[in-house]
Amino acid sequence: MKGQWFGEFQNPTMKGFLRIDVDETTSGFAGRAVAFGPVELTPTIVGSFDTLSQSNPIQFSVPLGPADPNTGFFMAWDDVAPRYPGTKFAKTLQVTASWDAQHLTLKWVSDIGNEGQAVLSRTTAGTESEYVQNPITWDEFKRMVAGLEPRRFVFRGQSDQKRLRTTYHRTGRADLTRYAYQDIPALHQYLSSRTRHFFNLQDPKEYGAFLHLAQHHGYPTPLLDWSFSPYVASFFAYRSSRNSQAAVAEETQRVRIYKFDKQAWQETYAEETKLDALKLHISAYEFLAIDNERMIPQQAMSILTNIDDIERYIRTRENDGTRKYLEVFDLSIRDRPSIMRELSMMGVTAGSLFPGLDGSCEELKERFF
Template sequence: MFVHFGPTYSPPGLVFFLSIPQNKTNRFSISLDKNSFFPIDASSGLQYSWTEFDRQFPEKPFTQSFKFAGERKGAEFQIQVETDQVIGTIRLSQRQQKSSSLASQRLSWSEFKEKVNGLDSNRFIYRGQNQTWPLRTSFHRTKRADLSRFLAEDIQTLHRRLSGQTKHVFDLTQPLQNGAFFNMLQHHGYPTPILDWSHSPYVSAFFAFRGLSSEKSQDGRNPYVRIFVFDMQEWVRDYSQVSMLDVVTPHFSVQEFMALNNDRLVPQQGIATVTNVDDIERYIAERETERGKNYLSAIDIAWNARDEVVKDLNLMGITAGSLFPGIDGACEDVKERLFNI
């Protein structure tokens, strides 16, 4: 596991990779010297040298050694840390959040429209989900959420497979093209550490109710969709946005991707977030406590509003045909008109 010492968003920070040994008692004791660590740039999450660290922070000599003694109990670790400067305890958990901890506001469709129409269109972005699941990427929902492996194996394999099928051969060494390649994969169903958002609350409402038939919307067994509202403007102002995935510093970053081989991005008014964090809601909540601000909120709308919502979105021109240019979108559009009467 990676363990981070020091302020998360202001240098100096210190990171090391700690491999916890497996044994019958699940207890361990490890001693490490300074050479087992490396400093990181808090804004980029990238490693730099001790020489550079000492140059930047001449008045902040760092400890020369660490001692760790800990015990694993189920999905949790408790680690006692002792250095020549401090003594403390680290508690780590491997538990995955199965239900959302985010307090939500339940609104009717009319109340939702009134609320979002009063928000600054340049400040907030939106994400719609069929159910009130926690905010989590498709990649982190898998049992294979290893970012280093994802970059080394998945992306390279997909690049080889897809380069003959795309109009543009992506140069993955170029950050803008690399991001566009990731976003194309996301839009075609491959698990990525990206979350899709939209500048439009109504496009997000379409995705929240998408796939929910008129008949199913009346069964009442899972009665709410969820639309997340994220204060992008304040978040970007308060925290550095990181474009790299395989960095040790936790981050949740807003990214504007190029629409290469992705004709859905523009009509969906798409924008994305990239993260190396599993429990996004908790991560943002901790930042909210730090700043005394509210970045993330949620609105829940009853399933039984489905027909009213779809009717209004159709009148706005927000349909599968408009959001998914091509045969798939056209067929989904006609299916909605003919089968959900």
């Protein structure tokens, strides 16, 4: 049951869109459901749950709370009545859930007697990219990026063609409310003894800088790292492989560079600042480089998101054909030795991107091994 699920729901009075984010716990499942109905008929409805077992099917109770459908801020039930006069809202659901690898089936009865149901689909984030290979030579790639508008686009290098996914969602977790109220305080307590700066998590800028610092030191976060430099992205695409692997690679084996039109996206879609925002979002940020020496040389920019399948979400926003936000370029793994050598001559090395002993040793490992 763990993971992120989407689909339509219906009850006797309306239909809408339902998202459920579920984590696996030691004894059961915990998570949050967010239901979006017609704004003229209902606020956004949010329910949290924590089951006592992992049996399939399973029954559990879900207390409900309202949120403003425009701002995403939580409301009191007393404030809902004047907005929707004459409408009676349920405060609790008794839910029966069953699932398989692809679908989550929900049926419920509310405390006011209404019944509802939904069949939700699991995200396909763990599968191969929907983007077909777009082979390009290193010289063609350099000519292409040389003609781009500076700092409009950001780039990400990957050693494979897996879909874009944050390190947090790759773990199988999905409930960012639990992450915000359990993980972050514990992480802050542990890291504060190791950082020169004490991060004030009440300040959104410092909160973002703290999250990005944790990301760069291996803790799973709902951030996806990008760079304003296509050459830094190229380094990361090739970083995890070796020249010996390149020498025996098949012609079809390629690394992938993603190019994202950050400016066009930000012109169209509003950013969210809350880690556990209710609405689905992809928000681009340049965080403060507090205690994080890697950010500046990597020309780093990050996407904050509550979406498991980032690629699918972006593609659905491109369906009208008026904007193209995301493109892919696939470089041959066989060209790794010459490309890494050229990147080194540009100053793009592990030593420059990872200041400190680790980066220096990695750079010399690349040179001598």
